[in-house]
Amino acid sequence: MEFRDKPMENLIRLQEKDICKNINALLLEGEQIVGAYKTVRDQVVFTSHRIIMVDMQGVTGTRQQLFVLPYRKVLHYGIQTAGFGDPLQASQLTVCFADGHEAKFGFIGQKDLFQVANAISARIL
Structure with missing residues (x-):
């Protein structure tokens, strides 16, 4: 996974134990x-x-590459919500960083999208 090149799409909620x-x-x-x-x-x-962000590598996924993106480096973010007839994963969060890079996250549904956006807003505003 290279967060600068490709969005993380079809994100599904994960239990904390997992x-x-x-x-x-x-x-x-x-x-x-x-x-x-x-x-x-x-x-x-x-x-x-x-x-x-965790990139699970190898056959078993035991090798991992982690990326840490602090909110203090976020300049702004954008939200795209799903419209009528859009596929479920059409809700997207784009986070733009001070170094010019951006990370995109495609959510299934909008509830999680706004929960994450509120957490980012609390740190950057």
Whole structure:
């Protein structure tokens, strides 16, 4: 996964017990998980302070590459909601960072999208 090149699409809510153990090891004191999601193999966790993305590699997925994207580096974000007749994954969050890169996340449904957007807003406004 290279978050700069390709959006994470069709994100499905992930139970907290199924979150990658390496993510739990990275959480700071007082940092809370806002939402955890997965694609077929990869995971993304939105916390109260940052976005943590996990690229599961190899046949078994034991090799992992983690990207940590702090909200303090976010300049702005955009939301695209699904319209009538659109596929479920049409809801999308685009996060733009100070270095010019952006990360895109395609959600199934809009409830999770706004929950994550509110967490980002709380840190950047």
